[in-house]
Amino acid sequence: MxxxxxRDVSFTRxxxxxxxxxxxxxxxxxxxxxxxxxxxxxxxxxxxLINRLLEPDxxxxxxxxxxxxxxxALVLRRRVGYVLQDIGLFPHMNVSGNIAVVPRLExxxxxxxxxxVGEMLDxxxxxxxxxxxxxxxxxxxxQRQRVGVARALAADxxxxxxxxxxxxxxxxxxxxxxxxxxxxxxxxxxxxxxxTHDMHEAFAMATRxxxxxxxxxxxxxxxxxxxxxxxxxxxxxxNA
Amino acid sequence: xTRLFTFWASHxxxxxxxxxxxxxxxxxxxxxxxxxxxxxxxxxSRRPRLSAPIVGIANIVQTIPSLAMFGFLLPVPLIGxxxxxxxxxxxxxxxxxxxxxxxxxxxxxxxxxVREAGIAMGMTQGELLRIVELPLALPxxxxxxxxxxxxxxxxxxxAAAIGAGGLGEYIYRGLSMVDSSVILAGAIxxxxxxxxxxxxxxWVEHQLSTRRRSASRRTALAAAAAVxxxxxxxxxxxxxxxxxxxxxxxxxxxxxxxxxELVAQTIERDTGMRVxxxxxxxxxxxxxxxxxxxxxxxxxxxxxxxxxxxxHEPALTESRAVxxxxxxxxxxxxxxxxxxxxxxxxxxxxxxxxDARSLGLRTIDDAARVAQRWRAGFGYxxxxxxxxxxxLAKAYGLRFAGEPHVxxxxxxxxxxxxxxxxxxxxxxxxxxxxxxxxxxLEDNRHYFPPYxxxxxxxxxxLLKYPQVRDALEKLGGRVSxxxxxxxxxxxxxEHKDAAQIxxxxxxxxx
Numbered sequence: 001m002x003x004x005x006x007r008d009v010s011f012t013r014x015x016x017x018x019x020x021x022x023x024x025x026x027x028x029x030x031x032x033x034x035x036x037x038x039x040x041x042x043x044x045x046x047x048x049l050i051n052r053l054l055e056p057d058x059x060x061x062x063x064x065x066x067x068x069x070x071x072x073a074l075v076l077r078r079r080v081g082y083v084l085q086d087i088g089l090f091p092h093m094n095v096s097g098n099i100a101v102v103p104r105l106e107x108x109x110x111x112x113x114x115x116x117v118g119e120m121l122d123x124x125x126x127x128x129x130x131x132x133x134x135x136x137x138x139x140x141x142x143q144r145q146r147v148g149v150a151r152a153l154a155a156d157x158x159x160x161x162x163x164x165x166x167x168x169x170x171x172x173x174x175x176x177x178x179x180x181x182x183x184x185x186x187x188x189x190x191x192x193x194x195x196t197h198d199m200h201e202a203f204a205m206a207t208r209x210x211x212x213x214x215x216x217x218x219x220x221x222x223x224x225x226x227x228x229x230x231x232x233x234x235x236x237x238x239n240a
Numbered sequence: 241x242t243r244l245f246t247f248w249a250s251h252x253x254x255x256x257x258x259x260x261x262x263x264x265x266x267x268x269x270x271x272x273x274x275x276x277x278x279x280x281x282x283x284x285s286r287r288p289r290l291s292a293p294i295v296g297i298a299n300i301v302q303t304i305p306s307l308a309m310f311g312f313l314l315p316v317p318l319i320g321x322x323x324x325x326x327x328x329x330x331x332x333x334x335x336x337x338x339x340x341x342x343x344x345x346x347x348x349x350x351x352x353x354v355r356e357a358g359i360a361m362g363m364t365q366g367e368l369l370r371i372v373e374l375p376l377a378l379p380x381x382x383x384x385x386x387x388x389x390x391x392x393x394x395x396x397x398x399a400a401a402i403g404a405g406g407l408g409e410y411i412y413r414g415l416s417m418v419d420s421s422v423i424l425a426g427a428i429x430x431x432x433x434x435x436x437x438x439x440x441x442x443w444v445e446h447q448l449s450t451r452r453r454s455a456s457r458r459t460a461l462a463a464a465a466a467v468x469x470x471x472x473x474x475x476x477x478x479x480x481x482x483x484x485x486x487x488x489x490x491x492x493x494x495x496x497x498x499x500x501e502l503v504a505q506t507i508e509r510d511t512g513m514r515v516x517x518x519x520x521x522x523x524x525x526x527x528x529x530x531x532x533x534x535x536x537x538x539x540x541x542x543x544x545x546x547x548x549x550x551x552h553e554p555a556l557t558e559s560r561a562v563x564x565x566x567x568x569x570x571x572x573x574x575x576x577x578x579x580x581x582x583x584x585x586x587x588x589x590x591x592x593x594x595d596a597r598s599l600g601l602r603t604i605d606d607a608a609r610v611a612q613r614w615r616a617g618f619g620y621x622x623x624x625x626x627x628x629x630x631x632l633a634k635a636y637g638l639r640f641a642g643e644p645h646v647x648x649x650x651x652x653x654x655x656x657x658x659x660x661x662x663x664x665x666x667x668x669x670x671x672x673x674x675x676x677x678x679x680x681l682e683d684n685r686h687y688f689p690p691y692x693x694x695x696x697x698x699x700x701x702l703l704k705y706p707q708v709r710d711a712l713e714k715l716g717g718r719v720s721x722x723x724x725x726x727x728x729x730x731x732x733x734e735h736k737d738a739a740q741i742x743x744x745x746x747x748x749x750x
Contacts, residue, residue: 074363084360090357092375102361
């Protein structure tokens, strides 16, 4: 059974723009899939269909074998970590408060929440003593991104969605975070879907790469095969 | 200035009570406005289509002058009438707009990404509101609460007009005594209170918006809660202390306040019962309404006023007949008119002594001959009442240069003496008449009906406490017009304390 599966999914934006057309995708457990495409290619829509912020017009999206329509939306969303494009840290909560949100929604005990926050800070490599009590506006862009990842992983969801996670960062920080992501993924082994317009980011992070064009996948393969692809639409993305 | 401090010093206990009442009115109404306004604002922010009408209605409510609002509410059961309850309802209505508005602004102002993050993390609508939206809207809501509270401090001064107490008491008392130091005794603390409330809530707001550390947020909220608690306790004790068995009312001019004191002290002295004073109520209809609803047990009315303004009947001219007729009308509706006090406070058409002497004016007929060049100033009541200006103008063929100016009755004496108007309608027993060298013109065509002063009480109260009836009956015929004018003069012109003047009067009468 696939961890995530799109079966013949079509989706039209409220304005009438068709974003996905008979779209199929299968993601196995523990895979890191990067979906690459230009802006407007429907990347964010795909993520929102997975945690049921959106529902397909036709076809179905399966999470752990069950259609998102059959999932209780709240239960589903708490099992799917989501790192937003603009991160969206809660400005009125400090770092540990942000990380603790979902565990608290799940009514964990205070001591369990505290322990988990500590673990997550260790995982993302931020010192507990000096970062737990900081406020989002006292963090650098890279630190904020890492807290966003920690918040998404705090309740140990099997699936992690990342929307252009490191897009706004400088190249040096981005490379550091790619390396750190690899270390984290080696420990937690989540099923991860990353969407990005940056082919280099996809190569740095993914075990499989999908290329989006015209509402469909025009390539879906290992990084090596995608790199070797002769399709001009794929080649074009390398030069972007 | 010295007079101001002397006044505070000699009225320290009363002042503390009024201040506590004032704070209590504001605190209770602001808390209630928060409890209603925040959910209303949240509701409106969820349904943008309803938000415009909700804010619109709150806007309209805000533009109703507070006295008019009290007027609207007078006949409404449960929330209306006179006293603190009606005042609080009005203050809540005024407080709603800023709170609803800032709640809507605060919630719709939450960053869309932050809201989406909450939803994507699996928050319910309620959790999103509690964990994300309300905390982020809090500084905005706090700003609305601050505006509501400061507006409340100001509006609460009007509440004295319907007997809710507070610092407005002094303002009304000062207006009716034409004594600016008494007005300032209420107005200055009210202004300082507004500044203090503004400062305190601004500090709370600042804590909430710039220091997001939960510790200082907690400190700010705790400080605000402490102030509220202190105010509630202080106000509660003051309110409890002022609660008495018999409530005596009065209208809002000097003579009425003196008569209210007279009735109150007589009951206290003769029966030993506790008396609560609701003096300075804003007019005949408010007093009458309060008597019907039981907010007031007794006040002094004038027979001619009762006949025309309360029972809407044409004016009669014979004193005894008017009294008997009014007593019967009152009796039919559960109210008892007691024996007249002994003086007739008819309307007095007044001109400056200077003019009267130089033009040789003695009667209203004399004045009618020269009135075309004059301006007149009348109180609202006189302009509207059937036994007031319309009939007077017809009876004497009076015509002025332009429409009469509408002005507060007590201010019109000053307006006449300072030359802003040339003729006014005052009270025959007004102490200011001799104090300001004014002359009363004779009603040579006997237009004005008699206005014999007599206490009117709830029949129920008199049945329950027959000793109150005995005490009030003993007042019958004890106050002559000369004594009334002297007492009015002592308060209006010599700035003496009404309660003290009445004590001296009762000591001699006994």
